[in-house]
Amino acid sequence: MTNAGTLHRIPTRPWRWVPWLVLSQLAVILVWVLAGWHWGLALMVASHALFMVPVFLPNSRFYAPVLSRLPEAGNSVWLTIDDGPSEQTPAVLDLLDRHQAKATFFLVGERVLAHPALVEEILRRGHDLGNHSHSHPQARFWRLGPGTMAAEIEGCQQALQAVSGRRVRWYRSVVGMTNPFVAPVLRKLGLVRVGWSARGYDGVGCTPDGVLARLLPDLRPGAIVLLHEGAAHGHNLAIIEQVLQVLDERGLKAGLPCSNSASPRDHV
Known part of the structure; x- marks a missing residue:
């Protein structure tokens, strides 16, 4: 599969959005003074939307680089x-x-x-691990401040290190949400943010057929496929099995990025 060294997009400028924030608010003030409060208020709302909307877009690169597809993946x-x-x-x-x-x-x-033996079994069978926060606070992850965000990501990283004894390189935000305080932690820990290109919404109430209908168009070479386990609806195993069957039928191989190379930083 694709060499992992080409995939590393560790943030090198985690505060690159700050100058744009300053400039946008200066523009608001200028318009407010020169054109009146109606135009100033409209611009202020638009400028706030510019910085809020990317928080909820899983593959947005506004606050942090993200890997959303695999380059040069062959049939993987x-x-x-x-x-x-x-x-x-x-x-x-x-x-x-x-x-x-x-x-x-x-x-x-x-x-x-809580389940270290399961983590060990994942590794024993040749799979890989990623960081998905320490407590999965899905309702409020988008608004976590710098201290709490750092505790979530670092806490998970420490747990994974303690149980597996391995350095974990991959990170995925809870529900894909990424606010301004994610990138500094990723840079500190050397983590790569991973998004997805194929999603069936199997983490919430769903039916296997509905999930497959959403996934099928995007199950092609280079796809990063988002699946879940343990959801309350109880369909995850059936969904995973059907996805694996479709991959087999299409001649696609589910593999891991190679891990035998260096991890250069991506200057994004």
């Missing part, structure tokens, strides 16, 4: 499975073995500490 896709480890993890691993597929499990730190 990258399966990523969020929210574990869970009681479904052993069954997920069995499905992957049956289809000779590999995946990266983006794990939650608290769950890692």
Whole structure:
């Protein structure tokens, strides 16, 4: 699969958005004074939207670089499975073995500490790990301040390191949301933010057929496929199995980015 050295997009300028914020607000003041409050207020609302909307766009590069597709992937896709480890993890691993597929499990730190044996089993079967926050605060992740955001990402990283003994390189934001305080932590820890190009919304209430209908058009070479385990709806295993069957039918291989190269920083 694609060499991991070409995939590393660790933030090198995590505060690059600050000058744009300053300039936008200076423009608001200038317009307010010269053209009146009606125009000034409209520009202020627009400028705030400019900085808020990217928080909720999973593949936006506004606040941090993101890997959303695999370059030069051949016939490969990258399966990523969020929210574990869970009681479904052993069954997920069995499905992957049956289809000779590999995946990266983006794990939650608290769950890692609660189920260290499952983490060890993921690694024993040849899969990879990623950082998916320490407590998965999905309702408020978008608005976490710098201290709490750092605690979420660093806490998960410490849990993964303690249990696996390995340096984890990949990170995925909770629900894909990335505010201004994510990039500085990624730079400090040397983490690469991973988005996706194929998503079926299987982490919320859904049916397998509905998920597959949303996923199928995007299951092609180079796709980063977002899947989940342990969701309350109980359909994750059926969905994962159907995705693996489709990959087999299309001659696509679920593999991992190679890990035998250096990790250069991407100046973005």
